[in-house]
Amino acid sequence: xxxxxxxxxxxxxxxxxxxxxxxxxxxxxxxxxxxxxxxxxxxxxxxxxxxxxxxxxxxxxxxxxxxxxxxxxxxxxxxxxxxxxxxxxxxxxxxxxxxxxxxxxxxxxxxxxxxxxxxxxxxxxxxxxxxxxxxxxxxxxxxxxxxxxxxxxxxxxxxxxxxxxxxxxxxxxxxxxxxxxxxxxxxxxxxxxxxxxxxxxxxxxxxxxxxxxxxxxxxxxxxxxxxxxxxxxxxx
Numbered sequence: 001x002x003x004x005x006x007x008x009x010x011x012x013x014x015x016x017x018x019x020x021x022x023x024x025x026x027x028x029x030x031x032x033x034x035x036x037x038x039x040x041x042x043x044x045x046x047x048x049x050x051x052x053x054x055x056x057x058x059x060x061x062x063x064x065x066x067x068x069x070x071x072x073x074x075x076x077x078x079x080x081x082x083x084x085x086x087x088x089x090x091x092x093x094x095x096x097x098x099x100x101x102x103x104x105x106x107x108x109x110x111x112x113x114x115x116x117x118x119x120x121x122x123x124x125x126x127x128x129x130x131x132x133x134x135x136x137x138x139x140x141x142x143x144x145x146x147x148x149x150x151x152x153x154x155x156x157x158x159x160x161x162x163x164x165x166x167x168x169x170x171x172x173x174x175x176x177x178x179x180x181x182x183x184x185x186x187x188x189x190x191x192x193x194x195x196x197x198x199x200x201x202x203x204x205x206x207x208x209x210x211x212x213x214x215x216x217x218x219x220x221x222x223x224x225x226x227x228x229x230x231x232x233x234x235x236x
Contacts, residue, residue, distance in 0.1 A: 001073075001074070001097065001098065003078070004078040004079040004081075004082060009123075012124065016120060019162075020158050027060070031061040032063070034049060034153055035047045035062065035063045036063055038147060039063050039064065039131055041146040041150065042143055042146075042147060044112070044133045046131065047064065048062050048128075048129070048132075051118075052075070052078055052127050053072070057071075057072055057074075057077055057078065074101060076092070076101075076113050077128040080128040080130065083117055085144075086114060086116040086117075086144045087114070087128075088115075089114075092104045092110055093105075110132050110133070111134055112136055113131075114131050114139050114143075116130070116150070117151065118158075120155055120159075131147070
C-alpha cells in the first residue's frame with residue numbers, strides 16, 4: 001500500500017475544511033441524497049460523501065455500508081483530492097497503491113472505485129464523492145461527468161450550509177443585547193392602569209392642605225404659598 005502524498009496547500013486546505021464546520025456533524029438529507037444519486041449514476045451499491053481530515057477520512061453520508069471514518073493513509077479518497085478530475089480505478093486489487101489495502105485484500109473486498117474531488121471556489125479539495133463496488137468494472141464517460149456534476153453540488157450544499165449558519169449567528173441576539181432586552185421588559189408594567197405616581201406636593205404647602213381647627217381665617221392671615229397652588233375660597 002502506498003499512502004498518498006500531502007497536497008502542496010495542505011495547511012490552507014485543512015483550514016478551509018475546518019471553516020465549513022462540517023466534521024463530526026449528524027447526517028443531513030441533502031448530503032444523503034447526493035450519495036444516493038452518485039450510487040445511481042455510477043450503478044454501484046455503495047457511495048459516500050467523504051472529507052479528508054488531517055489524520056482520518058470521515059464520512060458525512062454513507063449509502064450501502066456502515067462506515068464513519070478510517071485512517072487517512074488507508075483511504076483511496078486521499079489520492080482523489082490530488083486529482084483535478086474524477087479518479088476511477090477499475091480494479092483496486094491490480095493497482096500497487098491499493099492491492100494490500102485491508103479493505104481490498106480483506107473484508108469487504110472492495111475492487112472498484114470512482115471518486116470526484118470536492119473542490120471549493122478557492123481551489124481547495126476537501127474530500128470526495130465516491131462510489132465503490134466489490135467487483136471490477138468500468139465507468140463510462142457520461143457517468144464520470146455525472147459524478148463530477150454531483151460533486152459540485154456537494155460543494156454547493158457546503159456553501160449554502162455555511163451561509164445559513166452565518167445568517168443565523170448574525171440574527172441571534174448577543175449576550176449584551178439579551179440583557180438590554182430583559183432590562184427593558186422589566187421596566188414595562190402590565191395591566192390597564194398606569195403605575196401610581198408618588199405625591200410630590202412640597203412640604204411648604206402642607207399648611208394649605210392640612211386641617212387647622214385651632215386657627216381661624218379671620219384671626220390669622222395665611223402665609224403666602226411658595227408654589228402656585230389655589231387658595232381656599234374662604235381666604236378670598
